[in-house]
Amino acid sequence: KKEMFMEAYNRVDSDIRATFARLTGGTAHLELENPDDVFAGGVMLLVAFPGKVARESTALSGGEKTITATVFLLALQSLKPSPFYLMDEVDAHLDAQNTERLSKVLTERSQNSQIIMVTLKDSTVAKASLIYGVYPRQGVSQVVKYRNPSQVPLAQIAAEGS
Amino acid sequence: KKEMFMEAYNRVDSDIRATFARLTGGTAHLELENPDDVFAGGVMLLVAFPGKVARESTALSGGEKTITATVFLLALQSLKPSPFYLMDEVDAHLDAQNTERLSKVLTERSQNSQIIMVTLKDSTVAKASLIYGVYPRQGVSQVVKYRNPSQVPLAQIAAEGS
């Protein structure tokens, strides 16, 4: 049991290190609270964004927590891939730079697993290979398919519904 | 006690009706669960966005909940004004139209009470009479004052920090 856990732990840790560094230029890694008796302690996630001191993921800002959480979720994926991911406006609290970082890493990972992402941000829509616009008409939801984001800016999708 | 409560209830209700209708074109109002014995029941908040059936505020979408919550908060203001409001990225889940609605109503209400609003959206920054850009430099927060949004687009404030 311990061996299996440690093997999984090390895989998640190395994926977090690689992805976080590539994505932000900072460092992030897992740490065991009690290396001698693994199941007696927890697993910490220590994160240092560029120019900052390493802190627990719980002490980050809202946007920093979003990036860190996504990296952690994708690292778990390397252990047990899910056939699909559903993400609902996960980019809402991100600034422009982090929105780009997030959609870049999701585009990469969507090669192995399908990612269905609800978003209100044009820059995220622009990275998708398939786009659905949803708008209400007399209280009933309508869906329209778009192949290419440049065809329909977000504002137009919004306007179609009014 | 009941009389004072009902007087407060009616003032909040009429403020909600007026503000919500003006802001969205829909209708919203309070309703007593138990009009005969007011304190034996709760107070419902029923909301109908344009073209939709009236629903409890708990059954709305994320963006609809944001608009409704803001209208409710401002209606309480008419009962007991606070000298200042602190709002942290309350516009994060709003589409462009609702972001405009929200910043419009906050600008109006900021005539009576100071509203300090953290936001990442240019359209909200554009409505403010005073703007602070915050950015990190070697792990320490710096603040820069801007008088006019057109002086500094958000992207530039972000870039100053890198």
Add this chain to the structure above:
Amino acid sequence: VHIKKLEVYGFKSFGFRNTVVHFENGLVAITGPNGSGKSNILDAIMFAIGENSPKAMRVDKFQSLFHDSQNPGHRLVRVSITFDNLDRGIPMDEDTVTLTREMEGLTGDSQYLLNGKKVSKTAIMELLEVVLSAPNKLNIVQQGMITRISELNSEERRKIIEDIV
């Protein structure tokens, strides 16, 4: 395996018509104004793959999943999800696998169909293990919840890795 198609009838803001959404592999974006029905599409997917908690679909009880305007006597919710199974990720010798969940009238009881044939829920749980939600449902991030994952304490984080192993 990936989601190929979703058909929604009478579920939340989807009315009495059969709304069809074709999906593809890769990154699919769903966008549109507030209150248009984006999150309801994700709720419909969760419903079809057997979600049993109304709260997870953002309603207080199953009855609230029926489209508002339905006459209480004749209410029907039907959601079908079709998976692309070319890679045989689902242990069935079919190129596509369609799971349908129907809920009728007043009881709120559901019935399931697999490629058109009625099956019990337990029968599908085994077979569709790979597409049904991941342990801790970490493959589904609902609106406003992403930062919670960074706020897990160290015990919770260890348990998540343990569950997967």
Add this chain to the structure above:
Amino acid sequence: VHIKKLEVYGFKSFGFRNTVVHFENGLVAITGPNGSGKSNILDAIMFAIGENSPKAMRVDKFQSLFHDSQNPGHRLVRVSITFDNLDRGIPMDEDTVTLTREMEGLTGDSQYLLNGKKVSKTAIMELLEVVLSAPNKLNIVQQGMITRISELNSEERRKIIEDIV
């Protein structure tokens, strides 16, 4: 009454210098990249007006409010908030009222100063009732919390109106 100035020293991401933020009446926007310190400014305001729960300032304990790089022995946090009192909303015959909260070293105990003079916390609570937080702190909406206000149940909503009366 409104907030005229905030001075922050050693609090969270504000370093060993005295950072001054001048506010005005009306709508003030604070913007900037993720992790720059925007929410920490709001936390500093809450700290100055007497917030006693570390969790409300998004830390696990008071000690975590000291800027990281401070040497544990010499740590000092000082936040001063100056109110414009031209309308005499605060019952003091002063055009401006400055409330300072200092927290030193290891104990985590705070001391308060009102216009430069040391006072006890209870003494200021009475006087500054109008500027200290509203019942239920409804005048402060933290990041990610706005939709919670629409998710209150009807009992909670009645209690909020009752508390104000």
